[in-house]
Amino acid sequence: MNMTLKTVLLAGAVLALGSTTALASGGGGGGGGGGGSVSAPSESAPQYDPAAEYAKAVAAIKARQYKDAARAAQHVTDAVPKSPDAWRLLGAARAGDNDWKASRRAYERVVKLAPDDASAHAGLGVALANLKDPKAQGEVDWLKARLQACGDACPDAANLKALTGAVEGAVAGGPAAPKPSAALSGHMLFGGPKAGDAAYVQAVSLINQKRYDEALASLADAQAVFGPHPDILTYQGYTWRKKGDYARAEQYYKQALAIAPDHMGATEYYGELKVERGDLAGARKMLAKLDRICTFGCADEEELRRWIELGHEPQR
Amino acid sequence: MRWAPRDADPVATFARVPTECLAPPRDPASALSVEVGRAAFRTPVLLGGQAGRAGLTCETCHKAGRGNPSFLFPGVSGPPGTADVTDSLFSSHRGDGIDNPKPIPDLSAAKAKLKIAQAPAEHRLEPFIHGLITEEFDGPEPSKAVLAGLADYVRALNTAACPAAATEPVTVGYYLADARRALQAAKGEVAAGDAPTAILMIASARSRLGLIDERFAGPALSAERRQVRAADRRLAQAQDALRARHPDVPAALDAWLRDSRGLEARLAAKAPASLFDPRRLTQAARRRLPG
Numbered sequence A: 001m002n003m004t005l006k007t008v009l010l011a012g013a014v015l016a017l018g019s020t021t022a023l024a025s026g027g028g029g030g031g032g033g034g035g036g037s038v039s040a041p042s043e044s045a046p047q048y049d050p051a052a053e054y055a056k057a058v059a060a061i062k063a064r065q066y067k068d069a070a071r072a073a074q075h076v077t078d079a080v081p082k083s084p085d086a087w088r089l090l091g092a093a094r095a096g097d098n099d100w101k102a103s104r105r106a107y108e109r110v111v112k113l114a115p116d117d118a119s120a121h122a123g124l125g126v127a128l129a130n131l132k133d134p135k136a137q138g139e140v141d142w143l144k145a146r147l148q149a150c151g152d153a154c155p156d157a158a159n160l161k162a163l164t165g166a167v168e169g170a171v172a173g174g175p176a177a178p179k180p181s182a183a184l185s186g187h188m189l190f191g192g193p194k195a196g197d198a199a200y201v202q203a204v205s206l207i208n209q210k211r212y213d214e215a216l217a218s219l220a221d222a223q224a225v226f227g228p229h230p231d232i233l234t235y236q237g238y239t240w241r242k243k244g245d246y247a248r249a250e251q252y253y254k255q256a257l258a259i260a261p262d263h264m265g266a267t268e269y270y271g272e273l274k275v276e277r278g279d280l281a282g283a284r285k286m287l288a289k290l291d292r293i294c295t296f297g298c299a300d301e302e303e304l305r306r307w308i309e310l311g312h313e314p315q316r
Numbered sequence B: 001m002r003w004a005p006r007d008a009d010p011v012a013t014f015a016r017v018p019t020e021c022l023a024p025p026r027d028p029a030s031a032l033s034v035e036v037g038r039a040a041f042r043t044p045v046l047l048g049g050q051a052g053r054a055g056l057t058c059e060t061c062h063k064a065g066r067g068n069p070s071f072l073f074p075g076v077s078g079p080p081g082t083a084d085v086t087d088s089l090f091s092s093h094r095g096d097g098i099d100n101p102k103p104i105p106d107l108s109a110a111k112a113k114l115k116i117a118q119a120p121a122e123h124r125l126e127p128f129i130h131g132l133i134t135e136e137f138d139g140p141e142p143s144k145a146v147l148a149g150l151a152d153y154v155r156a157l158n159t160a161a162c163p164a165a166a167t168e169p170v171t172v173g174y175y176l177a178d179a180r181r182a183l184q185a186a187k188g189e190v191a192a193g194d195a196p197t198a199i200l201m202i203a204s205a206r207s208r209l210g211l212i213d214e215r216f217a218g219p220a221l222s223a224e225r226r227q228v229r230a231a232d233r234r235l236a237q238a239q240d241a242l243r244a245r246h247p248d249v250p251a252a253l254d255a256w257l258r259d260s261r262g263l264e265a266r267l268a269a270k271a272p273a274s275l276f277d278p279r280r281l282t283q284a285a286r287r288r289l290p291g
Helices: A004-009 A020-025 A050-062 A066-079 A084-096 A100-113 A118-130 A136-150 A157-171 A192-208 A212-226 A230-242 A246-259 A264-276 A280-293 A299-310 B010-015 B028-040 B049-053 B125-136 B144-156 B172-191 B195-215 B219-243 B249-273 B278-288
Strands: B016-018 B167-169
Touching (some): A066 A100, A136 A157, A192 A230, A299 B049, B125 B144, B144 B195, B172 B195
Antiparallel strands (some): B016 B167
8 A cells, every 4th residue: 555655645734644645635615617706705715724824823823923823723713613713822922913893802812712721711811901991810829729729740730830920920910911922821822833743643552542532632632733633623523422422523523624614534433422312314314425535435434334234333 | 645755756656567467266265355455445334433544455556466665654654565454443353552663564574474364264364354344454354255355355466477577567457357356256246145245346446547537637528537536436326336235236237347348448548647757747746746
């Protein structure tokens, strides 16, 4: 098998993850041929690859080009409005641009989507402090309570301390408001693709070892680097499914398929979820879709077929 | 994922393959079994699990039944040409938590050099291969014919049967010849009443078409890709027909085999404009490889 050829030729892509080809062949934006466009403006508007825009925003923040970063991050939130990572990135970019109202709004979305996200609480606290909003103290208190619950020896202690200090500094009206790096300190955001790939590979291994909570943590690290990438979202869905939270799993599969409608892994695993819920008709629709998108056949399709034939997960 | 080092020589790695050292048995039943194993060896559907989803086959590590000094898979390989077969990335059964990649063996080396005794009387090879498929790669239970075929194929690999040339070029004909052999094996299994094995054989032929398709990249070759995909669709329909127990599958496969000669001629005529051409392949690899 010489699929290596394809992967080496794809080496210039942002990611080196499993289904990068699925992403590349997914989307299918724009176009339409023939004579004259009859499409609405919303249909002919530029379409963005969220993972690529995310990478662009990270690079712009690193270069302190916050307006560019915000523009790219906005594209990500437009494409994947339920991604906390995307909103966190937008919050940081807006903060860098001293647009504290917009920063606050972005971080509020993160807190709503991911209530336990310490860096989001910190970002929100910094934005509120710069807006002279007394609610900033509430974020300091949240971080302190988290630190206390965590204890000095917990792995997150140093990060929580740094975040708390940053918000306290902003509330105290220090000489300069903490910049995005404060709200993102200890975060994988700037870890770079190698670190992101390593976190992703580690997560897949942890899933196979049934260490689902650790796998989710690794996937979160990978997502911080790559943003809402369909491969990562697919495995987040898979892991939540294995933890028995089907509703949450479905959200992730839907997010992955919203970004890459022809993602083979997400289609297969969503089909398996439907089997587990007893929705065999829905699972068959996923199988029919795999039959269409798996040109030259694929293991994903055969695995889902086995699930449907048995009505449950095949025995291993 | 990258399955070859970034600095791999594109011609040596992708434009040529080692020659196969296969000594096929004479009696038809054994020859069919070897062909079944040979085709199963070349499809990701055999492995299933994460490896199969990533498109890996037995042949990814054992090119033409040999080794693969360029194999490099993140998280599984150490230096190129090695793999950690007890890593959790592919396996939910055999992960040992230790990073211990080992050199990939040449399956066509002298039998005494190989880890597993291959003599049928020792009954070691079949259980070993079964464990590889179902535990090391989390694959589905193989049919009896596939398991026996894989063992027979590995047994038929023999240093003494190595051709004089160590390598041969990768061509349209190379892959289509494999596809045809897989389909002949499928016909044999249809005749034996073993539909699941026949379906896997057709899957193998389809994956070879996929390898042709990826080398006909670019808008200028879209007509050729359409032909390859149409050929694939016919095979997918044959698989569906087998699942539905339609009796006309052998005739459909015969028709496909006949038509494949014309397809090969048309594709071969355009091959110089594709990534089957070593010069174009090198240019493409150099253009895309960062740094």
